[in-house]
Amino acid sequence: MTAMPDRVKRSSKQPASTGDARRDRWKQHRIARRAEFVEAALRALDKHGTDFGMEHVAAEAGVTKPVLYRHFTDKADLHLALGRYGTKILFNRLMPALNDELAPVPRIRSVINAFFSTIDEYPNLYRLLVHPSHSGDRLPDSDIVHEDKEMIATSVTAVLGDYMRAFGLDSGAAEPWAHGVVGLVQNIGTWWLDRRSMGRDSIVEYTTEIIWGAIDGILRQKGVVVDPNKPLEINKVVQMRNVWSEAERKATGDGA
Amino acid sequence: MTAMPDRVKRSSKQPASTGDARRDRWKQHRIARRAEFVEAALRALDKHGTDFGMEHVAAEAGVTKPVLYRHFTDKADLHLALGRYGTKILFNRLMPALNDELAPVPRIRSVINAFFSTIDEYPNLYRLLVHPSHSGDRLPDSDIVHEDKEMIATSVTAVLGDYMRAFGLDSGAAEPWAHGVVGLVQNIGTWWLDRRSMGRDSIVEYTTEIIWGAIDGILRQKGVVVDPNKPLEINKVVQMRNVWSEAERKATGDGA
DNA sequence: GCGTAACCGTTACCATCGGTTACAGGTTGT
DNA sequence: ACAACCTGTAACCGATGGTAACGGTTACGC
Numbered sequence A, B: 001m002t003a004m005p006d007r008v009k010r011s012s013k014q015p016a017s018t019g020d021a022r023r024d025r026w027k028q029h030r031i032a033r034r035a036e037f038v039e040a041a042l043r044a045l046d047k048h049g050t051d052f053g054m055e056h057v058a059a060e061a062g063v064t065k066p067v068l069y070r071h072f073t074d075k076a077d078l079h080l081a082l083g084r085y086g087t088k089i090l091f092n093r094l095m096p097a098l099n100d101e102l103a104p105v106p107r108i109r110s111v112i113n114a115f116f117s118t119i120d121e122y123p124n125l126y127r128l129l130v131h132p133s134h135s136g137d138r139l140p141d142s143d144i145v146h147e148d149k150e151m152i153a154t155s156v157t158a159v160l161g162d163y164m165r166a167f168g169l170d171s172g173a174a175e176p177w178a179h180g181v182v183g184l185v186q187n188i189g190t191w192w193l194d195r196r197s198m199g200r201d202s203i204v205e206y207t208t209e210i211i212w213g214a215i216d217g218i219l220r221q222k223g224v225v226v227d228p229n230k231p232l233e234i235n236k237v238v239q240m241r242n243v244w245s246e247a248e249r250k251a252t253g254d255g256a
Numbered sequence C: 001g002c003g004t005a006a007c008c009g010t011t012a013c014c015a016t017c018g019g020t021t022a023c024a025g026g027t028t029g030t
Numbered sequence D: 001a002c003a004a005c006c007t008g009t010a011a012c013c014g015a016t017g018g019t020a021a022c023g024g025t026t027a028c029g030c
Helices: A021-048 A053-062 A067-071 A075-099 A104-121 A123-130 A145-166 A172-197 A200-221 A237-252 B022-050 B056-060 B065-071 B075-099 B103-121 B124-132 B147-165 B171-195 B200-221 B237-252
Strands: none
Touching: A021 A053, A021 A067, A021 A123, A021 B147, A053 A067, A053 A075, A067 A145, A067 B065, A067 B103, A075 A104, A075 A145, A104 A123, A104 A172, A123 A172, A145 A172, A145 B022, A172 A200, A172 B171, A172 B200, A200 B171, A200 B200, B022 B065, B022 B075, B022 B124, B056 B065, B056 B075, B075 B103, B075 B124, B075 B147, B103 B171, B103 B200, B124 B171, B147 B171, B171 B200
């Protein structure tokens, strides 16, 4: 009905080159509108499952498709926005856990717990994002959501690689191992969501155990022994912060 | 052109209850025809990527869609057949490796090598099957292919569980760990196929290393130390054989 | 031999859903 | 008043999964 948005708080407006005062207000408005549609998509996701249609989303937002398509170029674009949304939530929980300077095992447990609590809370979103192909079988398969998962793997790679170099190990294995661990956690997550055959605490514990087991086992084979309950001296918090701000940039500054 | 198939070898026909001699001959023929279409689908897969259409498959087989739909109820059904096909190949290579009574590390390496050599040879099929959603966004999402992957995880679960019980460990972890390892290998596989940033030997080695690391690490934490280069006494070959025959049954006896 | 049961195969169509076109206002600063 | 930017709708396009209806051919069973 009303085309112009409710007057947004606009402390100071600077008349840019072609300076039209309306411009930046609209811009703010568009961002808010996108977020609104993302919420609608989440509702549609809960209601219709992972293969919801654009019409569902539009209806959920109380409009028709073309309106939706003024804010998202593609279904892939919407998907991407959902991916960013999910990634942001996940990172928001993962990072504090990662940066908390606990001993190895408590730290791993903390991260894993953050992961499982997140997918526990947003199971449908998780299932949607874990699907590698999705986003329509017929479109150019942008598959950019996959990029977000990749980013997590990359950050794990960074941490692993640094630790491995610090221990004088072959850091060439860091990348495959990082992807391996990500796949491990992801698959356990999917399995757990599908079955729920045990409580969250148990699954967190088992997952922690195998990850620490892998790290410990490899280190021992290389002659390094680490106390699982004593904090390590090296700290790569800074690295992680970088990755995080990268994620932040992507999640918020979605220019469409 | 010719409606009736080339006369099939038919040593003895037993006239069943409603005994019509034609019946069983057609049955054989239908099986052969399905296989023919599966081959066509594989060609279509190589030509058009994972989102090939039914028309592509039909064309590849030299017919039109309705013919294809006389042999497969759904796209999901075709997908399922492809899944069985892939599973069969994979199992055919995995099982000898699993049953070869080597020491732990060589044995793991052998299995992992079988896996990577398979996906190396059938990359498109692998990519198709790894996709959880697939089979069209709009159909009842039978998702039965997923079942095959599950079977692999189950067989791993069996092996893990037995060994764990043999070592007196909590076997409740067997199932999540099995899914974890499957996810780990799968994700490394996907990553490797996408990048090919290292040779097969290297990736096999790294993967073997982390898996053995995990096993060794966990065992050590439980106070068990195993020589990675000495064969274990326990042998669960029988178990695996059972799983295998199960797979065989599914792969061949596809009643449509 | 004729009917029947099973297959062969085609053309033409339907339904769904992603995405677009065309049209018709609203609000607000210059 | 006008331009610029939004609001919104109904109707449509095109690709693709899937179906209907039709007509042929082979070979068994009576």
